[in-house]
Amino acid sequence: MHTKFDRSLIHHAERIRQTRRQFFGRSATGVGAAALTSLLGRDAAASGEGLPGFPNHVARAKRVIYLMQTGGPSHLDLFDYKPDLFGRQGQNIPESVRAGVRLSTMTGSYKEYPVLAPLRPFRQNPVSGMWLSDLVSHTRDISDRICLINSMNTEAVNHAPGVTFFLTGHQLPGRPSMGAWMSYGLGSASEDLPAFVVMLSRDRENSCGQLFYDYYWGSGFIPGKYQGVNFRSQGDPVLFLSDPKGLSREMKKGLIDDIAALNREHEETIGDPEIATRIAQYEMAYRMQTSVPELTDLSDEPQHILDLYGPDVQRPGSFARNCLLARRLAERGVQFIQLMHAGWDQHNNIPTQLEVQCRDTDQPSAGLVRDLEQRGLLEDTLVIWGG
Structure with missing residues (x-):
């Protein structure tokens, strides 16, 4: 007895199969966009580049x-x-000022921390x-x-x-x-x-x-x-x-279009x-x-x-x-x-x-x-x- 398999189903399974990394890579942006959109307002539903509904106010800066x-x-x-620094030049910084200040390894071993006045007026x-x-x-x-x-x-x-x-x-x-x-x-x-x-x-x-x-x-x-x-x-x-030398702009455009077509097919397969x-x-x-x-x-x-x-x-x-x-x-x-x-x-x-x-x-x-x-x-x- 012979069983016939629909190879299109196998092809479809291959297309939707994702690794854990691919799943998170594919879904993270959409989840983030959905969360941010919900924060900005439920009426944000416009399509196009950038997040829909963002910003949710009239921004002055472009x-x-x-x-x-x-x-x-x-x-x-x-x-x-x-201005007081000019009169305190050379004095040690009080412990009350330095208390709790995190120091780097370059300065942590200093015994004194003298005040320095600004270099120029x-x-x-x-x-x-x-x-x-x-x-x-x-x-x-x-x-x-x-x-x-x-x-x-x-x-x-x-x-x-x-x-x-x-x-x-x-x-x-x-x-x-x-x-x-x-x-x-x-x-x-x-x-x-x-x-x-x-x-x-x-x-x-x-x-x-x-x-x-x-x-x-x-x-x-x-x-x-x-x-x-x-x-x-x-x-x-x-x-x-x-x-590169010998490659015309028209040839370059055709090459980019062909590569883009292959990449899109690959993207549909692995996401x-x-x-x-x-x-x-x-x-x-x-x-x-x-x-x-x-x-x-x-x-x-x-x-x-x-x-x-x-x-x-x-x-x-x-x-x-x-x-x-x-x-x-x-x-x-x-x-x-x-x-x-x-x-x-x-x-x-x-x-x-x-x-x-x-x-x-x-x-x-x-x-x-x-x-x-x-x-x-x-x-x-x-x-x-x-x-």
Whole structure:
């Protein structure tokens, strides 16, 4: 006796079979979206990129430019005016002040903790009333346009955990970064550029060995398509953006379409959300072949705009140039732009290196605010400076 099997049933079983990892990868995003939507309101049922019904209020800001100073800018030397410190120079910090303060291994064995006065004089902006150091004189000039928050706090005493906490809300890697959450919740306002772009720079003397970990702009447990895209300062801004020699743009488009078709068939079979990420990355890379060269060509910027950002603006990879590119990205619909500048790691070299860092960042930061303001973009752009 022979039994006939319906091979289509076997094929169907193969298509729906999932590993434990695939199940959680496929369902996590949907569960998270459903939970967030329920918090935002039951009437949120619109379709499209980004979470339906999010945000649930009229948001003033349309984009964020985050000028992240990795390490630890000395707030007492720059922004936090404590005039009594000048009169207490050299005195030991009382135990009542130090009680319960967590110290790193570098300072935990010290027998004395003398008070140090700020390195440079502080002066008051007559409009805002803020007192800021001469080291950040350009920022002081625009202090009537900023809000200075002195109440920030962290439990981290080392750089990498502190930066990770600042950007992801947790000291340990593995959580989505701030820009990834925004990309996940709001989608993208640009068809030709990513929703979340990252640019990196170091102080001009490369005085610090701090590393830029990709989880600073990673997507954590949400799909990889929401992670930041790192624009490089050398070669192609994005890896493999240029076509190989002999490959026309039409051939490239056909190749991407064929790969996307194979990936979609594979995605239907195993249900891995990272396949959708790869499809989106291929398609975005193709569109960026036109948009990115136009973005990074500064020949259309007049000299008075370049002067706003300072003498380093023409140097690829500088913080000044990245600030100008941030403005150009904002104009083109990128919603989260994260600049990271390394080197704020002064210890016994603070008298010399703090001034170097401020020369790198003060004028470009203020110039960016002025440039956004004169174009009407500052009204709906949240600019954050901190580290």
